[in-house]
Amino acid sequence: MNTASKTPARRFSLQAVVDAAEPVIEWLIRLCGWSSILFVFSIFVFILIIASNAFGKLDWREFFFSTEWQPDSVVQPHYGTLALFVGTLSVTVLAMAIAAPLGLGAAVFISEFCGSKVKETLKVLVELSAAIPSVVWGFVGYMVIAPLIIRYTGASTGINLLNAGIILGLMSAPIIVSMSEDALKAVPDSYREAAVSLGASRWEIVHRVLFPAAKNGLLAAVLLGVGRAIGETMAVLMCSGHAVNIPHSLLDPVRTLTATIASELGESPAGEMHYWVLFTIGLELFALTFLVNVIADVVVKGVRSERS
């Protein structure tokens, strides 16, 4: 790589070196391609290693079916995660009740009902709202939505299930929009043309042709939204109210699996039961999202094999 490399002969040999390195580079590329699997696997293994310290001493029945979460109790610590699990579930369901209709509706509107200018604008706005960091969403819920909830519902606290659900719904809607827009785009135009030639209106095309044709893709989009909602941490940590209980109304504060890890990992010293149990919860979360993602993938794959 010195001045000599400017002469033709030298450049030629450099070329030769680059070409000779091709097998090495190809192996490097292969390795990088497999890296994602490697990392998913190592995430699982590393967390499992630390969590496994707790496996012998943990009462699994209590872990899954008890609502008592008292990890710091000196006398008799309890590690029941049922309330946390129900918290995650309720927040996710509420978020999806908001995000799925809005997201699907917006995707259909963007893909079928509006002109190209409106379409571009909406797509850019959706993309930008997907880029807003989760901690900012959490901040908005904490500072803006919470006082509104107190004012309009008379709840004693504004950071509760409803707040977390709204924030999480707004957060996970963009991903549903972009995924389901892709799914609608994947329906061949010939389907639309056939429907138009039969005299169908746009809504009839959407309702009778696109929904059946793209239903797996749309379902997968919602599932990815679910996966995102389950795994969301900072926004839920700041908006959900952080009380370990099974919610009975929309205005009850809840606590989720993710928020528990985020808030308690710093307080629990490494090498103790509490720390290990938090990693076990991490493992549970990993398994949950893995399951949701695999189901989404299988759902989409179904569509592919049908078409081909």
Next chain:
Amino acid sequence: MNAVSDRANKQAGLLLGQRPAAAFAGQSESHSPASPATAGERVSDDAGEAKSTAAVENPFSPSPLERRKNRRERIAQWLLGYSAFMLVAPVLAILTYLVIKAWPVLGISFLLENPQKFMTAGGVWAPLVGTFFLVAISLLLAAPIGILGGVYLNEYAGNNWATRAVALGVTNLAGVPSIVHGLFGVAAFVALTGRPSVLAASCTLAVMSLPVIITSTREALSSVPMAFREACWNMGATRWQTIRTIVLPNSVGGILTGVIFEVTRAAGETAPILYTGALLFKRVPDHGWQSFFPYSLNDGCMALSMHLYTLATQVVGVSDQIQYGAAVVLIGLTLAVNSVSIGLRMYLRSRKKW
């Protein structure tokens, strides 16, 4: 009962009015499934009158079927547009509100000053520097692996189970909850380097960024037409030569877009760095070159996202303005970088040659 038959009559009349030719041919009901069966019998009473008036007035007035269709169309359009609006409007409203609340403190000095008096005064310089280092290092680590991974998926991988496994791996890595990435960082990188540090946090962020970079690279590569590759192969080039000289140069814009987008995501993440390197507070020199390079890789650092979380929930007595200011700086940073990415993509699309 009277009202019902009345309506049926009107309906029949309208139908006939709409299709005069069909009515004259004596098959008025045969191809309009929407009309009720009873209407058909009463047609004979009023048909003559309806024909003569409605047909003359407007032979093209819509049938009930078409009216219902149009009404549904309008309702659907309105509802769908409303849902798109409901998605975008709160975001815009919130952004505006944040900027308005933060307006008094926003300024160049807010960016360049360090947090002071237990973070209740001053600006966001130290967190800003920390975020910059975290993002830069994570990108340095993730971009090469991610881009080569995308190359593998698009150029090398065949249509088989192995490719499917890799693609599923990418999806799953993208779907791993951010706090679980944080746990992984604690278990792997912090354990390796001994303590929470810039390096450990950057590695965690890098693992998290990987799937996004892989996906966007793959998309950018797949938009290069197959004919380009075939032409190159026909000249006797190997696969790697083709990629190096044809595929990558033609997709560099798309790849760049994806990488830039990843910057915004890495800058905004909090959960993964919470326990792997981000600190509540760290002093950074106020002046001189040291304020730009205050850390060694083994130190912890402040980060903007973490700073916002701290201000909002951990520190007592922070004025609203400073909190909103930190939020606006973080959003402004991500949106500005993101707009660059979107603008770049539009520019590239506009001058695309194929």
